[in-house]
Every structure is written in structure tokens, then in C-alpha cells.
Amino acid sequence: MTTTTANRLDRIDASTRTAPPMGGFSPAFLGIELKRSFSNSGLIIFTLIFPIAMLFTIALPNQKYPATDVPLDQGGLTAGVSIMISMAVYAAMVSSTMIGVSVATERSQGWSRQLRLTPLNPAVYIGVKVVTGLAIGAVGVIATLVVGTVIGIQAPLGNLIGAGLVAWVSSLMLTALGLAVGYAFPAQNAMRYLGPILPILSFMGGLFVPLQLLPDALQTAAKFTPLWGIADMAQKLVVGATPDAWSFVNFVVWFAVFAVLAALMFRRDTKRV
Amino acid sequence: MLEGMNTTPADASAAANGARPGPGDGPVPAIRATNLVKRYRSVTAVDGVSIDIRQGEVVAFLGPNGAGKTTTIDMLLGLSHPDEGSVELFGVSPRAAIARGLVSAVMQTGGLLKDLTIRDTMTLTASLFVSTIDVDEALRRAGILELANRKVAKCSGGEQQRLRFAMALLSDPGLLVLDEPTTGMDVEGRHSFWNAIHADAARGRTVLFATHYLEEADQYADRIILIRRGRIVADGSSAQIKAMAAGRTVEAVLVDADQARILALPGVESVEVRGDRLIARTTQSDDLARYLLTSTDASDVTITSQNLEQAFLQLTGDGDDRGAGARGDDDIRSDDAGRDARAARGLAREEA
Numbered sequence: 001m002t003t004t005t006a007n008r009l010d011r012i013d014a015s016t017r018t019a020p021p022m023g024g025f026s027p028a029f030l031g032i033e034l035k036r037s038f039s040n041s042g043l044i045i046f047t048l049i050f051p052i053a054m055l056f057t058i059a060l061p062n063q064k065y066p067a068t069d070v071p072l073d074q075g076g077l078t079a080g081v082s083i084m085i086s087m088a089v090y091a092a093m094v095s096s097t098m099i100g101v102s103v104a105t106e107r108s109q110g111w112s113r114q115l116r117l118t119p120l121n122p123a124v125y126i127g128v129k130v131v132t133g134l135a136i137g138a139v140g141v142i143a144t145l146v147v148g149t150v151i152g153i154q155a156p157l158g159n160l161i162g163a164g165l166v167a168w169v170s171s172l173m174l175t176a177l178g179l180a181v182g183y184a185f186p187a188q189n190a191m192r193y194l195g196p197i198l199p200i201l202s203f204m205g206g207l208f209v210p211l212q213l214l215p216d217a218l219q220t221a222a223k224f225t226p227l228w229g230i231a232d233m234a235q236k237l238v239v240g241a242t243p244d245a246w247s248f249v250n251f252v253v254w255f256a257v258f259a260v261l262a263a264l265m266f267r268r269d270t271k272r273v
Numbered sequence: 274m275l276e277g278m279n280t281t282p283a284d285a286s287a288a289a290n291g292a293r294p295g296p297g298d299g300p301v302p303a304i305r306a307t308n309l310v311k312r313y314r315s316v317t318a319v320d321g322v323s324i325d326i327r328q329g330e331v332v333a334f335l336g337p338n339g340a341g342k343t344t345t346i347d348m349l350l351g352l353s354h355p356d357e358g359s360v361e362l363f364g365v366s367p368r369a370a371i372a373r374g375l376v377s378a379v380m381q382t383g384g385l386l387k388d389l390t391i392r393d394t395m396t397l398t399a400s401l402f403v404s405t406i407d408v409d410e411a412l413r414r415a416g417i418l419e420l421a422n423r424k425v426a427k428c429s430g431g432e433q434q435r436l437r438f439a440m441a442l443l444s445d446p447g448l449l450v451l452d453e454p455t456t457g458m459d460v461e462g463r464h465s466f467w468n469a470i471h472a473d474a475a476r477g478r479t480v481l482f483a484t485h486y487l488e489e490a491d492q493y494a495d496r497i498i499l500i501r502r503g504r505i506v507a508d509g510s511s512a513q514i515k516a517m518a519a520g521r522t523v524e525a526v527l528v529d530a531d532q533a534r535i536l537a538l539p540g541v542e543s544v545e546v547r548g549d550r551l552i553a554r555t556t557q558s559d560d561l562a563r564y565l566l567t568s569t570d571a572s573d574v575t576i577t578s579q580n581l582e583q584a585f586l587q588l589t590g591d592g593d594d595r596g597a598g599a600r601g602d603d604d605i606r607s608d609d610a611g612r613d614a615r616a617a618r619g620l621a622r623e624e625a
Contacts, residue, residue: 010329010477011300012375012447014363019372020403028400032393039388110383114440116352117380118401119372 023121025128033132037099047095047140051087052147059083059153067239077239081155084148085238086207089167089230091140094198096133096171100178100262103129104190107182107269122270126262130175137171155238163238170230173251176258177226183265205231226254300328301364303448303479304349310357311344311503318344319355320503326481328447331474333490333511334483335585336500342483343381345500346452349481350378362448374402374444379437379451387426391417391436394425398440405443415439416469431462438469451482455489467493487585490514499585521558521578525571527551538564 020026037043059080070076106112115125141164149160181190202208204218205227211219222228229250236243304326311319319341326332336342347353349360351367362370370376385394395412399405412418415435425433434454441449451470455463463486471493474480484490490497490511497514499507507514520542530551532544540557551571555561558576565571 008477009445009447010327010479012303012328012363013301014365014370014373014375017373017375018403019369020401024372024401026400029397032389032397035393036386036388106386109386110380111386113352114380114384115401117350117371117376117378118398119374119403120401 020119023124024119025124029120030128030131033128034135037095037132037136040098043095043098043136046098047091047136048143050094051091051140051144054087055080055084055144055148055151055153059087059148060151063153068241077155078153080148080153081238082210082235084144084153085163085167085234086231088141088144088164089170089227089234090202090207091144092137092167092171093174093202093227093230095136095140096175097178097194097198098191099129099133099136100175100180101182101190101194103179103182104185104187108187112269122266126179126266129179130172133171133175133178134168137168141167156240159238159240163234166230166234166237170227170234170251173226173230173255173258176255176262180258180261180265183262183269201225201227202231204228206235207231223250226250226258229254302326302361303328303330303363304481305361305364306345306349306358307360308358309345309348309355309360311341311348311353312356318503319348321358322500322503322505323358324349324498324505326479328479329477331480331493331495332482333494333497334481334500335485335487335490335497336483337485340500341503342485342500343452344503346378346450346481346483350376350450370448374404375446376448376450377441377444377446379434379441379449379454381453381456384437385425385433388424390422390424391428391439392421394436395421395439395443399443402444404445406445408443411439411442414442414469414473416465430457431459431466434458434466435469438466442473446478448479448481451480453483453485455484455486463489520554520556521576523551523553523555523558523561523565523574523576525551525565525574527565527569527571530569530571535561535564 062079062083064072065079066072066076067079067082068076072078103112112122112125116122145160145164178194181194184190185193199208204222204225206222207227211222214222223244223246229247229252232247233243233251236247302325304324306322306324309319309322310317322341322345324345334342334345344353348355348358349362349367351360351371360367363375365373365375367376389397391412392408395408399408405411409418409421412421415438417432417435417439420428420432423432425436428436434457438451438454449470454470455466458466467489470480470482482489482494491514494511496508496510498505499514520540526549528549530544530546532546535541535544535551535553538555538557538561541553541555541561543554545552551565553561562574562576565574
């Protein structure tokens, strides 16, 4: 950013000025996006307060039950550990969905249109949203795991890192879902549609209740829902077990579906603006 | 494409003759829009609009609501694609011109994030350009430096508009496009907003502003482009447009009026007969009244002055087209209504 000298403005030759590199990406833009996210109270409730409250109210009381076949007195991990990682996944996914869907509000406020009057490439705008989603997802995951560890919900560090990374990467998938919905519907509808969908998907993915407790038919159906793959990988890794072979496939397929949907909705929107 | 529309303005330096300016030909036009057409389903919102604006001109884009101003501006800025026609800003595409910081726009509403402060909005916007003026300097010029730490949500409509203006100043653009910039401001707010724009235009910045306030166009523009129902109906200096509006309406009761004869009188712009009433627009009302009273059986002659507002309404209104034409001087480009009026005059002259 340099300051131009006071030249005449009625002798302009377009070749004397240049467009920015990297489609107008700037650290200041990313910084302000991050600042906005971290001062959004709704986002902070889902990223930090809700999962940590669940640690105290649900995970701690389940510390007396084992998460695996290994009994607790033989060094087995507690059911609280499974609940903790489920909450970390939930924190990352809700916050990144909210980041993605925020494009709906920004469209309705005319901000996307305003940005079209700057050098910013719309793809860079999306990139900044994805990075912001990853950042806030990381905060949710790390905070949940650290607080859980501090209050005694403990697992080997390697397990936590592996499962935590899975939970974190899930925010990419949910940012894509949020973007798709955010570009497809007006602001007031976007979150209304997503509001009930996220808990249902979380339930079907086994983030709220262990899937083994559900009827067989529901358990089978659950394997085809978007959050099952992530939940299975995170919950298995955190207790040192091997994830179901299909859980990675589930993740990749749904990630691709949401990313393609987001790209299609984005293209439809930029044509219209 | 309308014939009358691309006639070269009297000002010979205008690069409006269709030739691309070469190196010695002066700077490339700030705006060159050719035959823009935009349709929404069955409605043609913009119907063959061509605009050439030289660098340094301050141009008002004047028309009633729904005339196609915003649709045209969206196409000029590359926010929407014309169904037909093309746009070049400073010789490059709108997108390229914007990416280089050559063009900024102040839109009518929206375009601000309510949860950001004024300063954050400015810092963010500035960070997207290769080169900008100082954020505080832009805020000072827009008159909102002291509000820098206020959240956008807490700003009044006028303050938000000043913020949009400050944002538009950041890249030090050669062309500033304003879409109804003072809508919703009170008289004082309008005045100080325009003073800020004018103070800023001293270095030769090209300004195109859309407005439906006639006084605004008259006071602040060097040139006025009138648009109605997606077509340009007049294009000339404020003085020329004012001259069009300077006429008076002469009415009289006159059976079997010789319309062609009356049209041929000096200064008469249009003649209309409604039943036994004759209604004529003229810039020389005394001559017409004298003629009517001495050479015809006219009675009950009245002369009413035509103000700017009426001329504007006549040029841009949806009512009947007769009398909506420009005068004989070709400096003012006019549409089919004007052409009809001229044709009628030509006919009348032949008879005379």
C-alpha cells in the first residue's frame, strides 16, 4: 500500500496502473475477517461455550464408564473421551458452517456487490472464508480438548492430535456446506434451513448418542449421512482404534458433494449480481 | 440504434465520432459505452444506450425512477453483462479498470458491513488495492474522520453515504460513479455532500452521477444525459438543457388552427390541438401571442412559463411524446420524439 502523488486525473492511461497480485488477497482482509468472527457472540457460543459446557455436564459424569472393551482399571479410556472428541467435532463444524453461511448475510447487505467494485477476486473471497472457518474450527477443537484434559478427561497425546486433526479438517466440509446454503438462499432463510439440519446430521453421525444404541436400520442409514465418516474417524482415533474403512470414503464423497454444490451456487450468484 | 443519438456534440474535442483516439488524440475516454441493451424477460430495461464521456467531465445521468439509470450503471461497472453492446472504461474492460483502481462507485444503498467500524471498513477496502491514498485523508475529505471508530450500524444514512464516498476515494480513481448518492439526505446534507465531491474534482476526476433531482444535475454537472424508458432522450450541457426548458406555453381557443404555420413561427417548439384548444410551446411567447391575436381568430390567449421541472417531466415523463423534442440545434441529441418534432418543423418550413 503506497500513497499516490497528486497527479492529474484527466490524463489517465490505463497501463500506468496495475491490478494486485493474488486476486487482491491481503493479510489485512483476512485479519479483519478473523476479528469479525471472534467478536460474533453466536459463533463464540457454539465454538467455545457450548462444547465446554457439554464437557462438564455430559462428559464428566460419563468418566466412570469405559469407552472400549478395556476396563478402566486396566488403563482403558473413559466414555468421557469419546464425548469430548464428539464435542470438538461439533464445535468445529457448527462454527465453520456459520462462517460459510455468513455469505448470505453479506450478500443481502450488498457487501459482495461492494467487493465487486474492488480488485478482489470472488474466489479469493471464498478462500478467505475457508481459512477463517479453519481458524475458528481450530480454536473450537483445541479449546475443547485442552479444557477436557485439564478437567481430567484424558487420552494419549497422539490420539488427541490424530482425532483433533480429523475434527479440524471436518470444518472444511462444513464451510463448503455453509457456502452452498449461503449462496443458494437469502440471509433470513439460510440459517433457518441449517439450524435444524446440523443437529439432525450430528445425531445421525453419532456425535450426540452412540450409534450402537440406535435400532439396526437406523445404524445402517446413519453410515450414509454426511457427518458419520468424520465422527467415526475422530471417535475411533481418540481411543486408539482403527476407523471403519468406509468412514474416509464417506467423508471424501460428502466433501466433494458440498464443494461442488458451493461452486455451483457461487457461480449462479456471481452471474446474477 | 437511434439516428439522432450519436451526432457529434458541438464541442469538437469530444471523442464522440467513433474513431479510437490515437496517441496524439488526447486521453482515452473515461467511458465508452456502445449500444447497450439489457432485457429482463419481456421488459427491455435499457434499449440502445450509448455514452461517451471524456476524462474530466462531470456528467449527470438524469431520469425518473425506473428509467434505466441503475441498470445502465451496473453494466458500466461490469456488475451485470449487457445483452448487447459493449463497455470500455479508460480503454479496458470494466473489471480490468476496477482491478487497477481506475474506477470507483458509490452505490445507492447497502454495500457496508454493519458490524465493522468505519476505520476497519476503510482499512479492509484499502488493503485490496495496489495503491491507495491514506485512509485518514480519505475520511477527512469525506468529512467523517472524527467518526472513524464508530460502527457502521450506528451511523446515520448520510454518514454511511459519506463512508461509501470515502471508500470510493481510496484508490484515487480517475472515474467516480455515483448512483443516486444523495437519496434520503436532507437539503443541507445534499449540499455538503456535493461540496465534498466538487472540492475533490479539482484534479480533473471524471464524475458520472445518476440522479432524479433536476436541481442536482443543474447545479453540479457540466453535462446532462437525460434517460427515459431505457433510452437517452437528450444529451447536452446544462445550459443547453436549460435552454430547452426556458420556453413558455401559449394556450388559446382557436378553431381549425394551422398547426404547420404556427410551428414555423420563430421559437415555436411544439403545437398540440385538443378539441378547440391550441397548446404551443415556444421560447418567444410574445411573437406567438401577437400572431394569434392579430392574424387568427384566437381568443382567451394565456401564456404560462415553463419551468425546469415541467421540461424535465415533459422530456422524461411517460405521457404523450408530442412536444418532448429538442430544439433545432443539434448540440442536443434527442430521440425519436425530437426527431418527429424536427421533421414536423422541416415540413412546416417547406410550406412557409
